[in-house]
């Protein structure tokens with residue numbers, strides 16, 4: 001389904017042809033223009049905050065591309081800070097991908113960069129800043145620099161009446177010590193004893209030395225499509241309609257849930273990739289940067305709150321009203337029955353994956369409050385250096401080989417783990433074998449083990465990291481290269 005003749009990019013063309021493409025690209029008008037700049041965002045009447053956005057709006061504009069058809073995007077940076085714009089989930093070159101660690105040039109402060117690439121693969125992708133924020137809660141993904149991308153496939157399966165894009169996002173962050181993140185929603189729930197023992201004893205030792213818990217980030221306001229619950233346009237539907245929701249968790253740090261009382265979601269794609277077994281679920285769960293495409297059959301007329309399961313977060317705005325034609329009145333929320341999120345529900349049935357050419361072992365660990373009160377994160381004992389330049393790669397790939405990443409989480413946090421410029425196949429989730437689900441982010445549960453397989457088919461520096469901003473900024477990254 002991937003990597004085979006979907007599109008030629010300019011690098012694959014013969015040299016003179018490539019030169020013609022790039023000279024055309026230099027003079028042609030851009031297909032899209034994005035401007036990075038400070039702007040007000042009105043999340044509710046008279047509730048206006050100032051943040052960095054794309055084109056003065058939140059979320060950033062929906063960019064619709066056609067699979068395999070080259071696009072030109074001009075990015076202007078009206079801020080004082082050089083920026084990186086990452087094309088999340090796309091198979092682009094390191095020069096375009098938008099990660100300083102891979103060597104992508106910065107979009108200079110008060111400058112511009114023209115980006116030319118061939119969008120692929122089809123499906124729901126997104127773009128966001130890839131700047132490090134560190135302790136600055138106005139920077140990186142704490143800002144409003146998030147926008148959806150939809151890459152239209154060559155053949156769209158037309159089993160829905162219309163599409164609705166939802167971008168979930170928190171604002172007004174602040175530091176706290178200790179958090180209240182949902183932990184018990186993942187299935188299977190199997191934990192590994194040795195990971196738990198390692199994590200607990202390291203935490204105990206740190207607290208015994210008198211250190212407090214490392215910083216976490218909390219938020220005051222919660223929005224869908226930039227508006228707090230009840231303050232935006234409702235999703236207006238008709239009975240019998242089949243609405244395809246494209247949901248993007250644009251959070252810097254949080255895991256989100258979403259339910260619509262009296263309705264179920266038929267999940268058709270995860271991270272933009274069609275799943276082998278579409279299945280109906282009452283609740284969606286999305287780690288930071290995950291996307292879900294799901295069809296809802298509108299067969300339960302009324303006025304409903306589609307919102308997060310956490311009462312506090314929904315109460316502070318994390319929801320949107322769904323209103324049937326002819327129905328007015330106060331939107332109703334009804335909590336769903338307990339439900340566990342299991343990626344393997346959408347997997348290929350009765351298939352085993354072949355063994356990989358090589359397995360890359362990774363253990364994730366937390367050094368509590370080790371970095372001026374922030375947790376330091378390590379992969380196999382090493383934290384990624386917090387420097388601006390490129391540091392040497394520590395994982396070396398051979399083109400064409402199939403790799404298995406065996407990820408062992410020796411911390412109690414859930415980590416949404418992301419691989420740039422490639423998709424991976426989920427092959428084992430907390431002890432359960434699986435196949436066929438293609439993603440670019442996977443939540444690795446506390447003290448759990450997850451395995452994903454990928455083919456090294458896109459040469460160049462490739463960043464692997466936890467997508468939780470506070471984790472990636474404090475060591476939770478590693479760079480792959482091709483040898």
Ligand SMILES: [Cu+2]
Pocket residue numbers: 413414415416466467468471472476
């Ligand atoms: Cu993490």
